[in-house]
Amino acid sequence: MDIIEKLRDIVGDRASASPAERLCYSSDASQVRGTPDYVVRPLSTEEVSDVVGLAAAEGVAVTARGAGTGLAGGAVPVRGGIVLDLSGMDRIVELDLSNLAVVVEPGVVQARLNERLRPHGFFFPPDPGSAAFCTIGGLIANNGSGMRAVKYGTTRNYVLDLEVVLADGSVVRTGSRTLKAAAGYDLTRLFIGSEGTLGVITGAVLRVAPLPKARRLVIASFSSAEEAGRAVASTFAAGIVPAACEILDRTTVAVLRRCDPGLRLPDGDVLLFEVDGSEAAVAEAAEEIAALCSASAASVAVVAGGEEMEEIWAARRLVGAAVSRLDPAKSRIYVGEDVGVPIKEIPALIREVAEISDRFGIPAMKYGHIGDGNLHVALFIDVLDEGEWTRLAGAADAIHRAAIRLGGTVSSEHGIGAARSGYMMEQVGSGALSVMRAIKKALDPRGIMNPGKLGLDDGPAEVGGSGCSTGADGTPGGTS
């Protein structure tokens, strides 16, 4: 019996080896490519366990995937094998709000969880731009976050317990439903951000937070992005912690206006500070931030919640993909898009990105979670121009190296995947990488769990540092 028949014995017609599925599961939103041999859509932990058990017996790679919205190729099967599409495991199993907890399957979409929680006065804070379609499993596997990480932290702050299928098909739980636990190694955190290289997350107990009673938005515009960066550093130095602190450089503002001409944003490089809490607290914090910014800002305005604020945030969430609205001949390519630095280095990072953009002749839109040092750089090119791809790769590499040099990270929230695996040695150092490789070896001795990611494979450094090219078949992903 061949493997597809054995897979069908486990999941029935939810296993496919058709050309269309193999193609459509060969990428995420990154430029990484790798074609799976099989796609399986399990609906239960038992099915996942059986599929992984089969893969172990057959020596076939297994790559877990949620909504496939990743930006680093984490869910791309660069060594072929089985893609496990977990988006069908989408039940919200239990709302246990007296314990501040919810129990979910990995395929639950972030926004759907929050829709369920809202009437109860709670929310799950990590809120990536892709909240309307990304899955909780993907968020956990990449330690995703979003705009409100400044105050609320990242996904890792909200996971109490995981159910994980290990590389031999066995099932373990990593934590408990308690808000505190001190019982041995923190396996929960080990699996958070492990990008499916150690096991497949099939369930999670999440901590939730009460919804704030009020929100307010301070919108300040500056004469330069660097100036805006300095205003962020001085706000934090004054002891104010907003819920969100975003930068939209002038190019980003132009794109947003193109998408929604009615959007009320000022000219210049713009900072958005969101404060949340009680009515009195947000009024006070908004006033303080406005006062601090007005020293260097060209304009400062305060929006008191409501529709206008929601519209600005909704537009902000999707701006990353919207750059071609400005120039239909240009497409956003997600490379070098997720660097982060310590907050005080933000002005230096912005300066370097501008220089790199000029040097390589690749226009860059800068936006993102500046309040936690995470700058999303949107590089956009004419994808039909081969020369632009080469310069793009150079620019992305330079941005990654600048972040490391400034004491920062090549990825703040999108993950390493295959696109950034070549930076792992430089990023974490040989000692730490050896520890990671030892852990990988212990949990996945045959190397079947999402191989080719995180720089965990022994031997020479992973392909290309830029993220523009990788793939098991050696094809240059970016130009294919």
Add this chain to the structure above:
Amino acid sequence: MTQDQQEAKIDQRALEVCVRCGTCRSVCPAFEVLGWESKNTRGRVMVAKALGEGLAPDASVLDSLNTCTTCGICAAKCPAGANPPAIVQAARRGLVSQGIMTAAQAGFRAKVAGSGNTFGEVGDRLAWLSDAGAIKEKAEAVYFVGCLDSYRYPEVAAKTFDILRRFGVALLPDEKCCGSPLIRTGSSALKVIDENLRQIREMKAKTVVTGCAGCLSTLKSSYPPEFEVVSVPEFLAERLSVLRPRRLDLTVTYHDPCHLGRHAGIFDPPREVIKAICRLVEMKRSREDARCCGGGGGVRAGYPELSLEIAKRRLQDVPAGVDAIVSCCPLCIRNLSDAGAGVGAEVEVIDLVDLVARAIGPP
């Protein structure tokens, strides 16, 4: 290059607009039911692109492309500004021009070619017309009935014409299918378009009024812009002061047909007409966010189970306590009815014209 080949050519730039961000996963109605990435908008764009790079069009490729209802909610929500329904239609066209198609696609071609209508009906298209004297040689405006109302809802055709003729609107003597089912499923519609166009020109009509969302979309986008295309709800909304409908003690909801709403931007006129007659309560998702009935794009004929499942999910958006669902597209009405609307305790779907006819007196 033949005209067919030209129309089947997909603009490379249009394909590159998609950055595979996945936004469409949250809205594609076919994907919501089927769950496979190839049955989602993003997957279909990948398939269309790969076809140009040598992907062999097997059954899985055909199913990927042909399960799209062309509802356009992906285009409405796409942050990058992609137009996936146009890409899907061009990809279908490319394959059909090479003779590669599903049985349902071939069926549309054979039926329209053989009978001039989408059902292969051989009967008189104007059988519903009681007064043959209504056929005129010349008219400023004509009523384009459409295949569905002609053959499946003749009473709606009769009621519509009864109202329209009060304003001098006439009928085409030998109307053919507008071409929509052919264009949506990748075939050339030039023959029927030419046939309809010839009659519209001969009648010297400046305005074409239609009560079918699919016909409206096709008349607007696939016919030369020599005449104004007006939907029945627009026509009625502009003449409320003349029609003077009486109030009915009813509460209804309104289903936005994709090709009337998102594709043509006609959201308010049907609502104005309804509100002039009775109470309107919106569906859970409406206007730009309205969910598809599942019938369009050839999906009703090609993938009936999928089509009905999409319709059933749409019915879940109906608010409690309404007396009827009103719509302005016979395909939506048919698909929602087949999915259970009007059966047992479920409220029925009626055409806007049904509602108006109840609220106005004879001429």
